[in-house]
Amino acid sequence: xxxxxxxxxxxxxxxxxxxxxxxxxxxxxxxxxxxxxxxxxxxxxxxxxxxxxxxxxxxxxxxxxxxxxxxxxxxxxxxxxxxxxxxxxxxxxxxxxxxxxxxxxxxxxxxxxxxxxxxxxxxxxxxxxxxxxxxxxxxxxxxxxxxxxxxxxxxxxxxxxxxxxxxxxxxxxxxxxxxxxxxxxxxxxxxxxxxxxxxxxxxxxxxxxxxxxxxxxxxxxxxxxxxxxxxxxxxxxxxxxxxxxxxxxxxxxxxxxxxxxxxxxxxxxxxxxxxxxxxxxxxxxxxxxxxxxxxxxxxxxxxxxxxxxxxxxxxxxxxxxxxxxxxxxxxxxxxxxxxxxxxxxxxxxxxxxxxxxxxxxxxxxxxxxxxxxxxxxxxxxxxxxxxxxxxxxxxxxxxxxxxxxxxxxxxxxxxxxxxxxxxxxxxxxxxxxxxxxxxxxxxxxxxxxxxxxxxxxxxxxxxxxxxxxxxxxxxxxxxxxxxxxxxxxxxxxxxxxxxxxxxxxxxxxxxxxxxxxxxxxxxxxxxxxxxxxxxxxxxxxxxxxxxxxxxxxxxxxxxxxxxxxxxxxxxxxxxxxxxxxxxxxxxxxxxxxxxxxxxxxxxxxxxxxxxxxxxxxxxxxxxxxxxxxxxxxxxxxxxxxxxxxxxxxxxxxxxxxxxxxxxxxx
Numbered sequence: 001x002x003x004x005x006x007x008x009x010x011x012x013x014x015x016x017x018x019x020x021x022x023x024x025x026x027x028x029x030x031x032x033x034x035x036x037x038x039x040x041x042x043x044x045x046x047x048x049x050x051x052x053x054x055x056x057x058x059x060x061x062x063x064x065x066x067x068x069x070x071x072x073x074x075x076x077x078x079x080x081x082x083x084x085x086x087x088x089x090x091x092x093x094x095x096x097x098x099x100x101x102x103x104x105x106x107x108x109x110x111x112x113x114x115x116x117x118x119x120x121x122x123x124x125x126x127x128x129x130x131x132x133x134x135x136x137x138x139x140x141x142x143x144x145x146x147x148x149x150x151x152x153x154x155x156x157x158x159x160x161x162x163x164x165x166x167x168x169x170x171x172x173x174x175x176x177x178x179x180x181x182x183x184x185x186x187x188x189x190x191x192x193x194x195x196x197x198x199x200x201x202x203x204x205x206x207x208x209x210x211x212x213x214x215x216x217x218x219x220x221x222x223x224x225x226x227x228x229x230x231x232x233x234x235x236x237x238x239x240x241x242x243x244x245x246x247x248x249x250x251x252x253x254x255x256x257x258x259x260x261x262x263x264x265x266x267x268x269x270x271x272x273x274x275x276x277x278x279x280x281x282x283x284x285x286x287x288x289x290x291x292x293x294x295x296x297x298x299x300x301x302x303x304x305x306x307x308x309x310x311x312x313x314x315x316x317x318x319x320x321x322x323x324x325x326x327x328x329x330x331x332x333x334x335x336x337x338x339x340x341x342x343x344x345x346x347x348x349x350x351x352x353x354x355x356x357x358x359x360x361x362x363x364x365x366x367x368x369x370x371x372x373x374x375x376x377x378x379x380x381x382x383x384x385x386x387x388x389x390x391x392x393x394x395x396x397x398x399x400x401x402x403x404x405x406x407x408x409x410x411x412x413x414x415x416x417x418x419x420x421x422x423x424x425x426x427x428x429x430x431x432x433x434x435x436x437x438x439x440x441x442x443x444x445x446x447x448x449x450x451x452x453x454x455x456x457x458x459x460x461x462x463x464x465x466x467x468x469x470x471x472x473x474x475x476x477x478x479x480x481x482x483x484x485x486x487x488x489x490x491x492x493x494x495x496x497x498x499x500x501x502x503x504x505x506x507x508x509x510x511x512x513x514x515x516x517x518x519x520x521x522x523x524x525x526x527x528x529x530x531x532x533x534x535x536x537x538x539x540x541x542x543x544x545x546x547x548x549x550x551x552x553x554x555x556x557x558x559x560x561x562x563x564x565x566x567x568x569x570x571x572x573x574x575x576x577x578x579x580x581x582x583x584x585x586x587x588x589x590x591x592x593x594x595x596x597x598x599x600x601x602x603x604x605x606x607x608x609x610x611x612x613x614x615x616x617x618x619x620x621x622x623x624x625x626x627x628x629x630x631x632x633x634x635x636x637x638x639x640x641x642x643x644x645x646x647x648x649x650x651x652x653x654x655x656x657x658x659x660x661x662x663x664x665x666x
Contacts, residue, residue: 004139004171005337011176012115016108023102030061030090030099037090040066043103048120051140051338053454056112058120059103063091098187104143116176117142118164126454133161135168135432137454138336146170149182248661249376249403250280253368253394255387257288260297260305266549267464267575268382269297271653276300278657279378283371287360287387304371308363310356320359321352328354335426346423353425357389368394374401378660381407384414384437389426392433404663408462409439411572411593415447418570431455435663438462438656441573441594462656464573465649470640471584473559476632479510480625483561483585485552485576486515486568488523493590495530496567499614500621501541502534509622512539514561518546556583563588563624567617569610571595581643586635588621598647604639 031042044062047055065088087095094100107113113120120141121129129136146167147160252275259265275282282303289307299305311317328334333354340346379395379402381388388407395402407430416424431437431452437459439445448459482501486492494515501513518524531541547555555561556579564580564587571593578598580587587605589595601607606620624632 002337003173005342007173008114008116008139008171008176009111011173012108015115015180016105019105020109023105026099027102030094030102033090034062034088037088038066047123048141049123049126049137049454050112050120051137052452053126053137053456055123056107056110058112059106061094061100061103063087063094063100065091101143108143112140114140114142115144116179117145118147118167119145126457130161133165134454136164138168138428138432139171144179144183146179149179149186248663249378250661251283251372251375251377252279252281252660253283253285253372253377253379253391253402255379255381255391255394256284256286257383257387258286258293259382260284260295260299261286261289261293261307262296265382270465270467270649271656272297272299274650274653274657275660276303277654278661281375283368285364285368285387285390287390306364306367306371308360308367310360310363317352317356321355324355324358324362325351327358333429335428339428340423343421343423346421346425349421349423350425353386354389357386357393357426360386360390361393364390364394365397369397369399372400374399377402379405380660381405381434383407384409384430385412385424388430388434392430395433404435404660405433406436406438406660407434409437409444409448411441411444414439414444416451417447427452431458434458436460440464442597443594462659463646463652464575464578465647465652466575466578466582466643467649468643469553469557469579469582471557471559471636474584474633474636475559476625476629477559477562479512480562481560482511482513482563482565482621483555483580484513484515484517484565486517486566487519488517488527489520490523491569493567493569493610494527496614496617497565498527498531498534498536498541500565500567500617502536503614503618504621505536505540507618507622509618509625511625512542513565514542514544516544516547516552516555553579553583556580556585561585563605563621565621566590566595567608567610568592568595573597578643578647581639581647584636584640586624586632586639588617598642600638600642604635604642 034040034042041062044060044064045057046060048058050056064086091100104113108115117139118136118141121136145164147163150163254275256265256268259268282299284299284303284305286305286307287310289309290312291309311320328351334340334347335350340350377400379391379400381391384407391405391407394400395405412419413424416422416427431448432455435458437448437455439448439459439461440463442461445459445461449456482497484494484497486494488494497513497515501511504511528543531543556564564577564585566574566577566587566589568574568590569592571590573594577587577589577595581598581604587599589599589605589607590610591607592610596607599605599607606624608617608620624635
């Protein structure tokens with residue numbers, strides 16, 4: 001593991017430093033020969049996919065004639081033969097001696113490539129790859145590799161794929177040195193240079209113009225899962241398709257944090273009825289159950305709940321970390337050092353996360369085996385965190401008969417840069433193992449695509465939603481009522497709202513502020529003191545405390561509030577703003593998190609910068625309160641339209657439940 005994370009890069013730098021003087025000496029006559037041959041460019045640059053699927057420019061000495069067409073084999077790979085008329089006279093020599101690859105030493109020095117690894121892929125090949133081949137992108141591509149020394153170019157496509165994956169499971173210093181030595185030997189002997197069946201990586205293909213397809217493109221056979229990684233459970237024998245004639249799976253296992261206990265996953269209360277419509281049998285498995293937790297949602301007598309408490313004391317945590325440490329090390333389950341950067345805190349976090357997940361799986365394995373009974377099943381994790389890891393373990397069990405494993409991704413479980421350590425554990429493993437990941441916000445989708453571009457096809461935006469809550473008698477009133485709903489945590493910036501209210505009052509705007517929410521006690525007390533220091537007129541501010549959700553919905557729909565205000569410094573996709581839209585209530589919100597997805601500036605409300613001061617925010621609010629009543633009425637109508645189009649619970653959750661059952665994409 002240490003060699004893969006650190007030593008391999010050190011080998012690249014050391015060997016490249018030794019090889020560069022020789023390469024430079026060879027480059028001068030090679031460049032001159034290419035230029036004198038046909039006058040075309042010397043270096044050919046082509047886009048390739050590197051580690052994690054990130055694109056880079058790969059360098060080669062040009063070996064094809066200028067303007068040569070791209071000819072393909074029947075399997076879609078590049079045609080490559082000894083008598084290929086597209087290759088220039090100098091190019092034949094370069095290819096036979098592999099001198100055309102010399103400029104890739106520059107790629108190695110830059111960190112785009114390694115000396116040894118699977119050959120880099122062009123972006124257009126991604127859609128052809130079977131799922132089990134995608135772990136290829138967990139390391140830097142190489143100038144040479146196990147595939148090249150075993151087969152060079154004389155192997156079919158599937159054999160090359162499998163050999164690349166074989167290499168991932170056997171990376172070592174001695175192995176890489178052997179591959180480098182064997183490569184030199186093959187180059188000297190000039191063996192297996194050309195192929196009749198083609199190569200996956202068309203090293204010369206991008207020098208050509210538009211492709212000319214020869215024959216048909218058969219589908220590449222896959223094994224379903226990424227079986228090659230030593231830490232990946234062996235699921236190669238399982239098919240992701242149901243046996244012919246069995247239809248769609250009718251059993252769902254839902255992995256949650258606490259649902260149907262306690263509070264914190266209220267969205268599931270709206271989603272769950274749609275899951276029940278889609279599946280005949282549902283089992284709920286909460287990850288954070290504690291003895292004494294009350295059930296807060298009645299899922300129905302036909303729904304099984306499997307709950308098992310896990311120790312939360314320091315001693316208890318240390319015990320299960322020690323229990324699973326041998327397995328974690330033996331199976332190389334920790335995230336690679338390239339992700340943790342060797343940071344002790346991140347490594348410890350990764351170890352704790354993995355051990356906690358494995359402990360939950362140990363406790364839940366037998367109850368789940370009894371519950372599912374071998375029926376075709378969908379495993380659905382409500383968060384891209386521990387529940388997703390446990391769902392992946394469940395899916396890997398040979399008795400589970402899981403046909404799809406998916407997860408939603410919300411905020412803390414997907415926005416890595418906002419986590420306390422700037423790190424979330426086991427990201428690569430979850431992206432490799434899950435069949436689909438459904439972020440609930442565009443921000444989350446962008447984060448996943450930017451961080452893990454090689455798995456982009458698995459990421460699909462699926463919004464949450466709330467039910468209808470039509471308003472009564474919504475109009476501009478005097479005084480206008482600003483409504484906010486949140487805790488008193490500093491991130492919610494309630495003092496900023498108080499400053500805005502104070503500015504409005506000082507400038508003669510008839511306004512009052514009503515806030516619902518409570519705790520933590522210390523922050524609530526500090527805010528009360530801050531409010532007293534503003535010396536606002538009596539009855540300007542009402543802090544009404546906690547209100548039950550059903551009663552809060554009545555407040556949204558009533559004629560009392562004029563505007564919903566949220567000036568948080570950070571947000572996910574706030575349910576309170578969705579519910580405001582469903583009640584036709586215009587919103588003023590900061591441009592953070594998912595707020596801009598809910599509030600469209602000057603349409604169903606206003607988007608303000610978190611850096612705007614009280615005067616700037618107050619001025620924008622006055623533009624609504626002192627503007628034409630027709631404009632305010634239109635804003636209310638647009639709020640309802642935004643809810644119906646984007647946040648309608650019935651539409652969103654019905655579609656998502658159907659996707660879970662059928663395996664389609666939105």
